[in-house]
Amino acid sequence: MPGRPYNPAHTEAARAAVFDLLEERGYEAISMEAVAERTGISKQALYRRWKHKRALIVDAFAEKADLLPDLPDTGNFERDLRALLRATFALLNGPCGVTNRALVAEALQDPEFLPELRERHLSRRRQQLRTVLERASRRGELKVPPDDTTVDLILGPVWYRLLLQNAPLDTSTADDFTDRLSRLLRGS
Amino acid sequence: MPGRPYNPAHTEAARAAVFDLLEERGYEAISMEAVAERTGISKQALYRRWKHKRALIVDAFAEKADLLPDLPDTGNFERDLRALLRATFALLNGPCGVTNRALVAEALQDPEFLPELRERHLSRRRQQLRTVLERASRRGELKVPPDDTTVDLILGPVWYRLLLQNAPLDTSTADDFTDRLSRLLRGS
Amino acid sequence: MPGRPYNPAHTEAARAAVFDLLEERGYEAISMEAVAERTGISKQALYRRWKHKRALIVDAFAEKADLLPDLPDTGNFERDLRALLRATFALLNGPCGVTNRALVAEALQDPEFLPELRERHLSRRRQQLRTVLERASRRGELKVPPDDTTVDLILGPVWYRLLLQNAPLDTSTADDFTDRLSRLLRGS
Amino acid sequence: MPGRPYNPAHTEAARAAVFDLLEERGYEAISMEAVAERTGISKQALYRRWKHKRALIVDAFAEKADLLPDLPDTGNFERDLRALLRATFALLNGPCGVTNRALVAEALQDPEFLPELRERHLSRRRQQLRTVLERASRRGELKVPPDDTTVDLILGPVWYRLLLQNAPLDTSTADDFTDRLSRLLRGS
DNA sequence: CTGTAAGCGAGACGGTACGTCAAGTCTTTAG
DNA sequence: CTAAAGACTTGACGTACCGTCTCGCTTACAG
Structure with a gap:
């Protein structure tokens, strides 16, 4: 009833x-x-x-935290990554950044929450990047197939800056990250 | 008196x-x-x-958190980096990791504390890596001179894993990170 | 409807x-x-x-509270009173006592309920005693005709012990009360 | 310390x-x-x-409830008792009566509190009456030495009226109680 | 060798929030 | 309509910790 x-x-x-x-x-x-x-x-x-x-x-x-930037397929890995990082940085400079910091604060204090956060939230950001990477891989743009470590190497610096704020998350940083990371991943 | x-x-x-x-x-x-x-x-x-x-x-x-691994100069960037990451990961798997997580939790809640944490603590880890990088740069092992972004690209993934624990910080991860990152940074 | x-x-x-x-x-x-x-x-x-x-x-x-002991007319006031008190005490030692205490608790908190309790419930106990007293009076066993105060003097100590439990309501107490009260009331 | x-x-x-x-x-x-x-x-x-x-x-x-009427020794039991009852009734008609009713309500609801109430509060009223009774006994005014039941027979009706309010606690009631109870207790 | 500034334990204090409970009312769906 | 299920407001319960404040005592350096 x-x-x-x-x-x-x-x-x-x-x-x-x-x-x-x-x-x-x-x-x-x-x-x-x-x-x-x-x-x-x-x-x-x-x-x-x-x-x-x-x-x-x-x-x-x-x-609120789950806001994800749009992902048009530009047909080129570096362009895709640049767009993704720029959009992500832009989002994280607004309330979405505050929120993500708060969520991590919560997870660090409450061990039971951390897995939930990972599954409900972090995984989606990882997945989004993964999509970009796999697209590039299928195009033959990457030296090696993308895996979890690949994602860590790209998202790690983003979270590092977001959480510990040793430097701003601005467009030029996004471009800098893009340049260096795409060189790392691209064939040649 | x-x-x-x-x-x-x-x-x-x-x-x-x-x-x-x-x-x-x-x-x-x-x-x-x-x-x-x-x-x-x-x-x-x-x-x-x-x-x-x-x-x-x-x-x-x-x-407790300021424990830093020893840094013998091996005369080779990749070996230096591998040693540093392995030692760091080992430390972070013990109480030092718990502590660092707690410190970040604190900093995320208390904006006044974050700068202090950065200056007293995070900067030392960055400096340690910087030393390795500059040594390698002087030896001509790096494509470009190391800067803050270089440090971010290396430490970011480490903190990311430490804080959000999406994957373990074990020796094989250290080696994986080393391989990929040294390829990114080395000339060639 | x-x-x-x-x-x-x-x-x-x-x-x-x-x-x-x-x-x-x-x-x-x-x-x-x-x-x-x-x-x-x-x-x-x-x-x-x-x-x-x-x-x-x-x-x-x-x-539950309205249980009243049976009242055979023994033809003698002291015997009647003794029987009444013994039976009452016996009842009050069981659930009937718990109930009466609860009802008084309720009445003390809810002024509107007190008159109702008096009319629906207390008055019946008073009336029962009154019957015994009047029977004795008609037999010429009492010094003076019974009135409300007479009832108060007999039931007062019973309620006092029931509510505040300074002493048990046992048979010997019933007899003690009977002895003393009948002496008070009998012509001497 | x-x-x-x-x-x-x-x-x-x-x-x-x-x-x-x-x-x-x-x-x-x-x-x-x-x-x-x-x-x-x-x-x-x-x-x-x-x-x-x-x-x-x-x-x-x-x-507040412990306010007890003064007890001048008048040298005569009936006069002492009358004074005590008159003074008690007068008190109980004021806030002291409200309070006593509230205390009993509390005790009826909380079994743990009842003993405390008896020891801290009720016993003092009993003791006061006891003093009067023992004084009279020493003067040879009482048939038998006073005991707890004696106190119950006197205070019981008072509490009965206070709690269940079947009749007022006024001076003429005090006198009525005094007359009947002193006859019960006095020799002859 | 003594005064005094400060440390110390114990623990009361005003706050603020926690998470719980029951009273009595209201709303939805089922029959 | 009655009935169950259960959400709702209100208002109190008793607890926890914060950071501050006495209280009476004990160091230990400075004069």
Whole structure:
């Protein structure tokens, strides 16, 4: 027997509130209490949907973080990679970057969340790059078939800069990365 | 007028307790309260030494995390790089890895801490790699002079794997990284 | 338009559940939530029948609490009183005592319920004693005609012990009360 | 080693707040939350002093409720008893009566509290009466030495009326009780 | 060899949030 | 209509940790 369904507006409002709080007052300001107050949803209703504060945070960010740039096939690996990196960097300079940093912070503190993050989120970014790589491989542009390490070598520096911010993620960096990495991977 | 000096045993005991808590019950279990109770040091004494919980955590981990592998000059870039990566991976598989993950967690939550972490800690790892690179450059082994991006391309994948644990940091990975990266960087 | 009638089994099941909860886990364990879960009746159905939690509790207990000992006329006041007190004490040592304590607890918290309790329940115990007293009075065994205060002087100590449990309600106490009270009331 | 002492003003303020809440908004309005807010004392500070909400309530009421009428020795049992009952009834018609009813309500709901209530509070009222009785006994005014049952027979009716309010606690009732009870107890 | 500045343990304090519970109401679907 | 299932608001519960603040005591250097 069915029972009253969740109010879907609430689910969405809570997710939005998490994001708003992050942007307005920083990661530490995110609290169930604050989400409840700001949205007018009772704590009880929140805890009915999400087991933890973390569960809400993760769920809230999952969507926003999953934004992926479009991937037109340019017919050339270097052009593809450049477009991908430029678009990625651009995204990561906005709220999407904040979100990704927050998600990793969460995962580092909560070991149970890390696998979930990998499966729900990181894997999609890896897959996107993989698609580009395999396309290039089929065209015969790559020395060797792409594998997980190939992906690590490309995405590693991106995450490194995003998380530890030792340098900006700007267009010229994207181009620099593209130049060096495509030389690494291209035949010759 | 001098007053009673800090008890140096306390300083050390607190740092140790932070580390113990991390290993025993995870990052979230680290609390001033717990450190105080476990060491018998009063909260007041802790706060006299460290401004924040974060300050204690950072200080506690700084030492452990700063372990750096030895760097004998083998006279050959690829051998140097292989040795460095192997040693680094080995270290990161132990408590040093746990610590580094915790430090990044801290930095992601506390924007003020990130620059400090970069200067006190990350920069040393970068510098160590830089030394290897410059040595190789002076020997004429590199196509182009090493710069910050060069370092990013090498350390990025290492941190990526350490933090997000999509794959292990084992010897064969070190060798794989070495092979691919040295090909990228070597002249030819 | 009459609609579907209440399921009388439910009404009874809820009353029983209240009583079970009281005996198993104490007064504080009685909750609508618990009654609903234990009986499989929905909260809504409970609230349709009883306005409040209190209304249910009161209704549930009313029956059980109304047990009154039998009152054979022995032809002698002291014997009548002794029989009455012994029987009453015996009853109050069982679930009937628990119930009466719960009813008073309820009455103390809900001023609206107190008059109802007095009229539906307490008055019957008073009336029973009154009958004994008046019988004795007609026999000429009492110094003065019995009135409300007479009843208070006899039942007061009984309730006092039942509620505040400073001493047990056992047979020897019943006899002790009988001896002293009959001396008070008998012409001497 | 001692540590910072409780702020005694807080202890007193919290007790007062409990009583204020009772008078202003009734028994159900008493909550730790409300006491904390009204006094400016943090919840933590309250819970440091009192294990439960109940513990606070009990403690708060114990003092106020412990108001006991003065007991001048008039040299005569009947006069002493009359004075005691009159004074007691007068007290119980004020806030002290409300409080005592609330305390019993609490005790009926929380079996663990009942013994505490008896020891901290009820026993003092019993002791006061006992003093009067023993004084009279030493003067040779009583048929038999007073015991616990004697106290029950006198206080029982008082509590009965206080709790179940079947009749008022006024001066003429006090006198009525005095007349009948002193006849019961006096020699002859 | 003594005063005084500071360390120290114990632990209270105001905050803020946590996650839980029950009360009583409302909504959906089924019969 | 009744009924179950279960979401909903409200409001309190008791706990945890933060960083600060006494309290009374104990060092240990400086005069």
